[in-house]
Amino acid sequence: xxxxxxxxxxxxxxxxxxxxxxxxxxxxxxxxxxxxxxxxxxxxxxxxxxxxxxxxxxxxxxxxxxxxxxxxxxxxxxxxxxxxxxxxxxxxxxxxxxxxxxxxxxxxxxxxxxxxxxxxxxxxxxxxxxxxxxxxxxxxxxxxxxxxxxxxxxxxxxxxxxxxxxxxxxxxxxxxxxxxxxxxxxxxxxxxxxxxxxxxxxxxxxxxxxxxxxxxxxxxxxxxxxxxxxxxxxxxxxxxxxxxxxxxxxxxxxxxxxxxxxxxxxxxxxxxxxxxxxxxxxxx
Amino acid sequence: xxxxxxxxxxxxxxxxxxxxxxxxxxxxxxxxxxxxxxxxxxxxxxxxxxxxxxxxxxxxxxxxxxxxxxxxxxxxxxxxxxxxxxxxxxxxxxxxxxxxxxxxxxxxxxxxxxxxxxxxxxxxxxxxxxxxxxxxxxxxxxxxxxxxxxxxxxxxxxxxxxxxxxxxxxxxxxxxxxxxxxxxxxxxxxxxxxxxxxxxxxxxxxxxxxxxxxxxxxxxxxxxxxxxxxxxxxxxxxxxxxxxxxxxxxxxxxxxxxxxxxxxxxxxxxxxxxxxxxxxxxxxxxxxxxxxxxxxxxxxxxxxxxxxxxxxxxxxxxxxxxxxxxxxxxxxxxxxxxxxxxxxxxxxxxxxxxxxxxxxxxxxxxxxxxxxxxxxxxxxxxxxxxxxxxxxxxxxxxxxxxxxxxxxxxxxxxxxxxxxxxxxxxxxxxxxxxxxxxxxxxxxxxxxxxxxxxxxxxxxxxxxxxxxxxxxxxxxxxxxxxxxxxxxxxxxxxxxxxxxxxxxxxxxxxxxxxxxx
Numbered sequence: 001x002x003x004x005x006x007x008x009x010x011x012x013x014x015x016x017x018x019x020x021x022x023x024x025x026x027x028x029x030x031x032x033x034x035x036x037x038x039x040x041x042x043x044x045x046x047x048x049x050x051x052x053x054x055x056x057x058x059x060x061x062x063x064x065x066x067x068x069x070x071x072x073x074x075x076x077x078x079x080x081x082x083x084x085x086x087x088x089x090x091x092x093x094x095x096x097x098x099x100x101x102x103x104x105x106x107x108x109x110x111x112x113x114x115x116x117x118x119x120x121x122x123x124x125x126x127x128x129x130x131x132x133x134x135x136x137x138x139x140x141x142x143x144x145x146x147x148x149x150x151x152x153x154x155x156x157x158x159x160x161x162x163x164x165x166x167x168x169x170x171x172x173x174x175x176x177x178x179x180x181x182x183x184x185x186x187x188x189x190x191x192x193x194x195x196x197x198x199x200x201x202x203x204x205x206x207x208x209x210x211x212x213x214x215x216x217x218x219x220x221x222x223x224x225x226x227x228x229x230x231x232x233x234x235x236x237x238x239x240x241x242x243x244x245x246x247x248x249x250x251x252x253x254x255x256x257x258x259x260x261x262x263x264x265x266x267x268x269x270x271x272x273x274x275x276x277x278x279x280x281x282x283x284x
Numbered sequence: 285x286x287x288x289x290x291x292x293x294x295x296x297x298x299x300x301x302x303x304x305x306x307x308x309x310x311x312x313x314x315x316x317x318x319x320x321x322x323x324x325x326x327x328x329x330x331x332x333x334x335x336x337x338x339x340x341x342x343x344x345x346x347x348x349x350x351x352x353x354x355x356x357x358x359x360x361x362x363x364x365x366x367x368x369x370x371x372x373x374x375x376x377x378x379x380x381x382x383x384x385x386x387x388x389x390x391x392x393x394x395x396x397x398x399x400x401x402x403x404x405x406x407x408x409x410x411x412x413x414x415x416x417x418x419x420x421x422x423x424x425x426x427x428x429x430x431x432x433x434x435x436x437x438x439x440x441x442x443x444x445x446x447x448x449x450x451x452x453x454x455x456x457x458x459x460x461x462x463x464x465x466x467x468x469x470x471x472x473x474x475x476x477x478x479x480x481x482x483x484x485x486x487x488x489x490x491x492x493x494x495x496x497x498x499x500x501x502x503x504x505x506x507x508x509x510x511x512x513x514x515x516x517x518x519x520x521x522x523x524x525x526x527x528x529x530x531x532x533x534x535x536x537x538x539x540x541x542x543x544x545x546x547x548x549x550x551x552x553x554x555x556x557x558x559x560x561x562x563x564x565x566x567x568x569x570x571x572x573x574x575x576x577x578x579x580x581x582x583x584x585x586x587x588x589x590x591x592x593x594x595x596x597x598x599x600x601x602x603x604x605x606x607x608x609x610x611x612x613x614x615x616x617x618x619x620x621x622x623x624x625x626x627x628x629x630x631x632x633x634x635x636x637x638x639x640x641x642x643x644x645x646x647x648x649x650x651x652x653x654x655x656x657x658x659x660x661x662x663x664x665x666x667x668x669x670x671x672x673x674x675x676x677x678x679x680x681x682x683x684x685x686x687x688x689x690x691x692x693x694x695x696x697x698x699x700x701x702x703x704x705x706x707x708x709x710x711x712x713x714x715x716x717x718x719x720x721x722x723x724x725x726x727x728x729x730x731x732x733x734x735x736x737x738x739x740x741x742x743x744x745x746x747x748x749x750x751x752x753x754x755x756x757x758x759x760x761x762x763x764x765x766x767x768x769x770x771x772x773x774x775x776x777x778x779x780x781x782x783x784x785x786x787x788x789x790x791x792x793x794x795x796x797x798x799x800x801x
Contacts, residue, residue: 249522
């Protein structure tokens, strides 16, 4: 099992077999899925120059161009459908929490046990022995990710190759951590309960445009609207909110909050004194 | 000319020389005044310039309205705590604010990840924002042979030494927890017992049950590794101000009911997503009558309803508990009378009955007496939710009242070293001086294990009391989703220590009133 070269799982959406280390700084990340995001004020503030280009896209529905200025993000692949209230222990069983995912080797090991905690009525998410899943998109019900505040759950999903998750609603800590790390794209359905309409292994396309999001189920032929990703989109793209946005904003808040220092007062006093002397000289 | 002189002199009150004063006070007859004009008389010729007070005002910082605090807006307890921590006079719910953190807690599961992120973002040689405000408590996977788990504790130790962290409750000798004087046990109970929980403060932890500390009237919530790594470096976190749900519980608490029954009742009422993004405030005469450990049980499971944090107003019970544990000054806050709550739920506690949460969700509420036909295979009493001293005293009370032996394996895992010592040291009321451990032994329970999180969340395969087969367990823990304690097909019934002990005695899910009447 270890000696065999890892083959990309059969999937309409092809990608290389090296796992993305999502948590490494943007410049150090090996480009895997490549696309460009229009330079929003957000990314300008981030001073972020990550531009990725789509490689080996065999799917005709992908619209991102090499180094181009595509305005939409598209994911295509088989979907895996889950019910309501999938908690973090089902996404990654607690025995795997000993892995420290800021370490690239251990990050890669989190891929294969992803969704291993699901009851037996679900098909296996990652085939035994494989580090990546054949499913690129997860569709789930309400309160997805409830339970632990540990980040192992969605890191495991990201490590297994999941690109986007479309749910009815998220649990709070899970969503906050997701946006903070920029691991996967979090989407919410705007109409209907997708987890009841779609079935596992349906071929779906998820399009995240600025104004609207759309999920197309090619197996049933239906289309479903998604809530627009909004501000979370560029943040995920930039690698997570905390370290690309948080610190510059914190500096701004600190500057506004701080009263003038003694030094500043001294400068002002000096300026006033200088003015007095100048006026006195003029009068003479 | 004299008129002009008088006019100009009129404005010079501070600058008048004695000569000028004499001039003004003397009679103004032209004859007398003209006597001053000749050059032979020395006139103090002072040049009078207009007095310059300032050429420009010093720059004022932008003064937001109501900074004096005189303009007040009715706020809930959570809003007040966050307002003070973010140095604002008032806040709106839904607002994102930067909040100063008083305590950051982490443990062996999330600590290494947090440390990795801290070093990556702030630099290998960066220093934490405050070495006294970080509390590192290994507690999850301690007494196992899992290499990675043990390595994680080593990572915590190296970091604590490097950063000179004041509060690191280390464990070196895993074969005997008592040989480790610093080791405490379950992080949330250790935080309370060591005096790190104080009213009015902001406490964050890399664990979902950090909301446990809300029992002290503070803002306490769980955060992920990335947020924690940021807090480690800056001491601040961006938080969204949550609206508050108020739970008013009045009425005398029956002697067969515990706080666990109350919170299971509430979660069953509002479902596992009922409090998402919201704060839960517990008030009322029943809550006031609860001890600190019972209040902790109440706030501990706020996360199971999806809540951001739980709060219980601080009162004399809180202050008595804190006496001797902390010398730090704290200032409790309380919700204003006219504060806006999203919803208010009223409970008459005297009418409530013991409840359980059936598999596989904490909101799958059912009366304990309605589950009396459910045969069980084991009982687990432990965790931050149900492994405190009073929880074991409650279980001992049931065993004492029955006098019989348990019919199924009963696992006891005290939360901390202190709890373990209480089991062996504290006399159980009404037992004639027996300790909990003696009563448990007589009832045929397993020997109390080393204090840690244990099998509450499964853990490595060799964890004590882990469910490795598809069995049925009644547990005083906090979650019962599939696979929570190990095996995916195993069934977990969440219950109070009374109900758990009663069930151990019969081998079926049992209402504790069977033994307490």
